[in-house]
Amino acid sequence: MICRHCGTEIADKAIICYRCGAATAEPARRPADRSTPSGGWLVSALALVVLFLAALYLGQAESGQVPPAVSYTIAALAAIVLGWRWWSRRTPRG
Numbered sequence: 001m002i003c004r005h006c007g008t009e010i011a012d013k014a015i016i017c018y019r020c021g022a023a024t025a026e027p028a029r030r031p032a033d034r035s036t037p038s039g040g041w042l043v044s045a046l047a048l049v050v051l052f053l054a055a056l057y058l059g060q061a062e063s064g065q066v067p068p069a070v071s072y073t074i075a076a077l078a079a080i081v082l083g084w085r086w087w088s089r090r091t092p093r094g
Helices: 040-061 068-090
Strands: none
Touching (some): 040 068
């Protein structure tokens, strides 16, 4: 057999050319398209909210008076992010 890429004579059962490394046959499967998710603005907005709440929390933590609403909101956002990450890893893409 002759390599389609460099023209070198190679064995008939060769998978790749020993000289140039080109494959001798087309792959049976193509890799999945790994496009970026379209929810980039959502992640940015969520990060901005988390940073704002963290600043509020740190400002109040110094005086020892952290409002329960801020603590619960930060805990809820952490739970949402963890749940979202878990769900996105379980859901097949494509």
